[in-house]
Amino acid sequence: MKSYQSDLVFENINYTLKSFPTGEYEDCRFISCDLSGCDLSECVFTDCRFEDCNLSMTKLILTTFRDTHFKNCKMLGLAFDTCNEFGLSFTFENCQLNHSTFYKRNLKKIRFAGSRLEEVDFTECNLSEAVFDSCDLLNAQFDRTNLEKADFRTAFNFIIDPENNRLKKARFSNSGLSGLLQKYDLRIEM
Numbered sequence: 001m002k003s004y005q006s007d008l009v010f011e012n013i014n015y016t017l018k019s020f021p022t023g024e025y026e027d028c029r030f031i032s033c034d035l036s037g038c039d040l041s042e043c044v045f046t047d048c049r050f051e052d053c054n055l056s057m058t059k060l061i062l063t064t065f066r067d068t069h070f071k072n073c074k075m076l077g078l079a080f081d082t083c084n085e086f087g088l089s090f091t092f093e094n095c096q097l098n099h100s101t102f103y104k105r106n107l108k109k110i111r112f113a114g115s116r117l118e119e120v121d122f123t124e125c126n127l128s129e130a131v132f133d134s135c136d137l138l139n140a141q142f143d144r145t146n147l148e149k150a151d152f153r154t155a156f157n158f159i160i161d162p163e164n165n166r167l168k169k170a171r172f173s174n175s176g177l178s179g180l181l182q183k184y185d186l187r188i189e190m
Helices: 174-184
Strands: 003-006 009-011 023-026 029-031 044-046 049-051 064-066 068-071 090-093 111-113 131-133
Touching: none
Parallel strands: 003 023, 009 029, 023 044, 029 049, 044 064, 049 068, 068 090, 090 111, 111 131
Antiparallel strands: none
16 A cells, blocks of 8 residues: 655665565755665655655655755666656656666656766656756767757767767857867867
């Protein structure tokens, strides 16, 4: 039986020692919790905040995130492509999302701020109007990705093939141009 939790604060709980209760969480805050390796499948998070939490390697099969905010979280190796697509919306601030995948997700207007997105898979995503504010995109995969009107002005370490992705009206700084021209093996000096 799924539980319903609303307007609660869960703080300093180590869910690796006990299972995470499957249920619906609305307007809840999770602060300094360890959820690494937990099964969050079929949970629903609406207007929730995760702060200073470890969610690395959690299972997200049919997990619902609606207007969920992650701040200062460690989120390594997450498969967001298994989440429930309906109403999927979240923001990430100062998070580590290395080795995660968002394959084919609709992430229009998503915001990543100050986050590490190393080796993240954005293949076939809709990232139109997304913002990558001061994000490290080292070895992130952009393949047949919609990046129209996306903002990469302060992002770094990205490599994006303009011939293989939709980039109309995407925004880049001068220092980011080399990431767009990588495949041409040019020497760009600033």
